[in-house]
Amino acid sequence: MLARGALVRWNLIRKLSLGNFRVPSREGRDGARKWLLSERPVRSRVISQKTAVAVVYAGAMFIAVMDQTIVNVALPAIGRDLHVSAAGVAGTVIGYQVAVALTIPAAAWLGDRLGPRRVLLGAIALFTAASALCGLAGSLGELVAFRVLQGVGGGLMTPVGMAMLFRAFPQAERVRASSILIVPTTLAPATGPVLGGLFVTDLTWRWVFYVNVPIGIFALAFGALFLSDQEHPAAGRFDVAGFATSSLGLGLLMYGVSEGPDAGWAHWPVVAAIAVGALLVAAMVAIERRAAVPLLDLRVYADRLFRSASIVLTLTSVAFFGLIFLLSLYFQDGLHFSALQAGSTICPEAVGVMICSQFVARRLYPAIGPRRIMAAGLLLIACVAAGLTMAGTGTSVWLLRLVLFVMGFGVAAVFMPSQAAGFATVGAERTSVATTIFNAQRQVGGAMGVALLTAVISALHPVQAVAGHAVANLHAFRAGLLVCAAVAVAAALAALTIRDRDAAATMVRPRPRGGRPAGDGGAGAGRRHPPQTCQESPPSRS
Numbered sequence: 332m333l334a335r336g337a338l339v340r341w342n343l344i345r346k347l348s349l350g351n352f353r354v355p356s357r358e359g360r361d362g363a364r365k366w367l368l369s370e371r372p373v374r375s376r377v378i379s380q381k382t383a384v385a386v387v388y389a390g391a392m393f394i395a396v397m398d399q400t401i402v403n404v405a406l407p408a409i410g411r412d413l414h415v416s417a418a419g420v421a422g423t424v425i426g427y428q429v430a431v432a433l434t435i436p437a438a439a440w441l442g443d444r445l446g447p448r449r450v451l452l453g454a455i456a457l458f459t460a461a462s463a464l465c466g467l468a469g470s471l472g473e474l475v476a477f478r479v480l481q482g483v484g485g486g487l488m489t490p491v492g493m494a495m496l497f498r499a500f501p502q503a504e505r506v507r508a509s510s511i512l513i514v515p516t517t518l519a520p521a522t523g524p525v526l527g528g529l530f531v532t533d534l535t536w537r538w539v540f541y542v543n544v545p546i547g548i549f550a551l552a553f554g555a556l557f558l559s560d561q562e563h564p565a566a567g568r569f570d571v572a573g574f575a576t577s578s579l580g581l582g583l584l585m586y587g588v589s590e591g592p593d594a595g596w597a598h599w600p601v602v603a604a605i606a607v608g609a610l611l612v613a614a615m616v617a618i619e620r621r622a623a624v625p626l627l628d629l630r631v632y633a634d635r636l637f638r639s640a641s642i643v644l645t646l647t648s649v650a651f652f653g654l655i656f657l658l659s660l661y662f663q664d665g666l667h668f669s670a671l672q673a674g675s676t677i678c679p680e681a682v683g684v685m686i687c688s689q690f691v692a693r694r695l696y697p698a699i700g701p702r703r704i705m706a707a708g709l710l711l712i713a714c715v716a717a718g719l720t721m722a723g724t725g726t727s728v729w730l731l732r733l734v735l736f737v738m739g740f741g742v743a744a745v746f747m748p749s750q751a752a753g754f755a756t757v758g759a760e761r762t763s764v765a766t767t768i769f770n771a772q773r774q775v776g777g778a779m780g781v782a783l784l785t786a787v788i789s790a791l792h793p794v795q796a797v798a799g800h801a802v803a804n805l806h807a808f809r810a811g812l813l814v815c816a817a818v819a820v821a822a823a824l825a826a827l828t829i830r831d832r833d834a835a836a837t838m839v840r841p842r843p844r845g846g847r848p849a850g851d852g853g854a855g856a857g858r859r860h861p862p863q864t865c866q867e868s869p870p871s872r873s
Contacts, residue, residue, distance in 0.1 A: 380660040383557040384499040388492035389515050390550030391455050392463075394543040395485045397519035397526075398427070399777065400655065404527030405536040412536065415471045419574055425589045426475045428778060430482025430826075432581035435771045436574055439763035441627055447498075448560040451491045452551060458484030459547030465540040478865050493766040497754050506692045506837055516746060520655045521681035524674030532671060572618050572628035577627055580611030581771065588778050592785030630763045633758060636833040637765060639825065640753030643705060644769065645776040646822035647745050650709075653780025654716055654815045658735075660788070662810040666724055679732045683739020686746050700831030701748035708744025709823035715741065716816040720809040745768040747820075752834035779819075784811045 410420040442450045457503060461480035468474035498513065530538035587604035594601055619625040634639050656678065664675035695704055715738040721733060757765045791807035 336709050338418035343355035377558040379497050380559055383554070383559070384492075384495050387451065387455075387558055388496050388512070388551050390546050390553075391451070391458075391488045391492050392512065393515035393519045394458065394546050395489055395519075396516055396545065397523045398481070399652075400520045400523030400659075401527040401539045402427075402522050403541070403656070403659070403673075403796060405531050406695070408531045409474070410538040412469050413474070413489065420471065423478045424473070425586060427478045427482040427485070428585045428589055428774075429582045430479045431486040431774055432585040432771075433578045434483050434486030434798045435490060435767060436577040436581065436627055438487050438770075439494070439767040440569060441487065441743050442491040442763050446560045447495045447842050448558055449490050450489055450552070451495060452554050452558070454484045454488035454491065455547055455551045455554070456484075457481075457612075458488060459544055459747075460549065462540045466537040468545075489555075490763075490767040490770040491771065494763045497762055497766065506696050509692070509747045512750055513743060513747045514685055518654065518681040518685065521678045521809075522861075524558065524659050525671065525678050526674075528674045532669075568624055570619075570624060573615060573622060574617060576611045576615035580615055581775070582607045583608030583611065583691055583772065585775065585778055588782040592782050592789060598784065599737050617799065624639070628761060629768075631761050631768060634756050636756050636829065637753055639829045640749045640785045641769065641772055643745070643822050643829070644749050644753070646818055646825060647709065647774045648773045648776030649780035649783065650712060650716075650815050650818040650822060651742060651780070652777035653784045653818070654712075654812075656781045656810045657784045657788075657808065661719075661722075661812070665805050665808045666722065666726070668728075672728070672769045676728055676731050677735060679736035680742065682740040682837045683736040684743045684746075684854070685739075686744035687740040691743055691747055692751075695744075696748055700827045700830050701834055702826060703754040704744045704748050704822045705826035705829065708741040709819045709826060711741030711744070712738060713816040713819035713823070716812045716819065723805070730780030745826075751827065751837050755834045755837045765830075779816075783818075784814060819857075819868060865870040 345584050381752075386777070406420050406424070409415075409423065458481055461477050461484060464477040465474055465481065467475055492513070526542060527539050530536065530542070577678050583604045585608075587608060590604070591598075591601045596602070615627070616629060619627055631640070659673055660676055662668040662676055663670060668676065691704060715734055718734065719731075754762065754765060754768065788807045788811050791810055792804055
């Protein structure tokens with residue numbers, strides 16, 4: 332089908348260029364040329380827009396999230412190869428995170444202004460090209476510059492892609508969309524340390540960047556062929572004051588939170604960055620509340636369900652991303668695992684997520700709603716984090732893998748419902764802004780989790796002298812695990828503020844082929860939901 336469509340276009344282009352193709356009028360000829368050279372992909376009856384958006388966004392999300400963990404494994408090797416200190420090579424991580432924070436506030440406006448398809452594919456292309464350049468970098472300055480380009484692409488493609496995903500899937504299918512979204516969100520952080528360990532040990536640190544290139548090229552090519560643009564709100568005038576305060580405020584906060592654990596929280600640049608960043612964010616709130624057309628419409632927080640889901644997501648990001656970071660250090664420095672062994676021990680968590688997310692999406696969520704599922708999942712994460720404090724050098728690796736596999740059930744029970752329910756009552760006109768704010772919170776929460784646990788470990792001294800030898804202080808790592816458990820419990824309490832009836836439009840059982848909805852006559856029977864229509868873009872006119 333695709334080859335036939337491309338061949339038809341090529342023959343028409345050739346005939347028009349040679350003048351052998353008769354069109355009734357000059358306007359008709361010009362219209363034909365515009366259609367042939369348009370940016371719309373060739374239509375396929377095989378690939379639906381739901382599938383196209385899901386594939387492209389899953390690929391983009393995977394490389395964006397994996398980049399946050401895979402690079403950390405390679406930092407010592409990068410420092411040795413480029414002859415820079417540990418503090419210097421940390422700039423590659425900070426530069427990326429600051430660039431993401433600077434870019435995210437403008438993502439919604441750019442998507443509405445230029446079209447979400449164009450922005451998403453452009454961001455993927457930028458991220459992929461910057462990844463290749465990072466692998467080719469010959470100095471620290473080049474690497475940091477290319478990492479900043481990577482951050483710009485990552486800051487745009489995540490919120491714009493999520494907005495396209497939730498526009499493609501109606502409310503009754505948001506659980507299905509979230510079950511797709513959770514795979515790259517949770518698989519990538521667990522896969523990153525494994526691949527990073529393999530690349531650093533057997534190949535070169537440059538492959539932690541090269542690995543993004545084939546995935547990015549696939550997502551870009553697939554999107555160029557099959558992804559259509561979507562109907563979206565018209566962008567208003569660009570809010571310069573809102574952009575300046577939000578991007579600079581988030582950027583400074585991200586810098587301070589990222590630099591604080593290494594430079595010291597009393598170091599004056601860290602204190603100044605956090606203080607000025609907080610003031611700019613406060614100014615942004617005041618400006619956006621008064622703006623006629625705000626860049627970040629904070630009135631979305633008036634939506635009770637979105638507000639509660641956002642709080643849960645932020646606290647969960649602190650606990651989850653902080654825990655993944657801590658376990659990598661705990662296993663390597665405390666339990667003397669190799670980088671590859673540590674990564675392979677964490678990886679079963681992602682397998683548990685993928686298995687449990689389908690059960691939650693198809694059975695639990697439609698039957699009982701998000702509130703109890705999320706609270707139970709967070710308590711399971713807290714129990715696992717607390718239980719890992721009993722691990723020692725004699726603990727079986729396979730027991731640890733089993734425990735983390737079970738923790739994946741809890742992660743699936745939190746991320747999937749929070750994403751499905753969080754946008755249930757957000758209007759279509761605010762989807763872009765809501766996804767931008769949602770992703771900004773996730774990004775800041777992840778950075779805060781890493782910074783919080785680094786501060787706890789540093790305060791308790793991860794290395795202590797025993798009989799003249801440097802030995803890992805397991806009590807420091809175990810204290811960090813207890814902090815993760817406490818944050819997860821706080822998130823569980825926040826989850827109890829969610830009301831299931833607010834998310835009723837998303838609590839619909841999957842409809843079996845050729846039959847009635849699976850919920851008919853069973854649990855939840857009799858619950859009425861408003862009819863939903865898929866907000867796909869209309870077919871192009873030819």
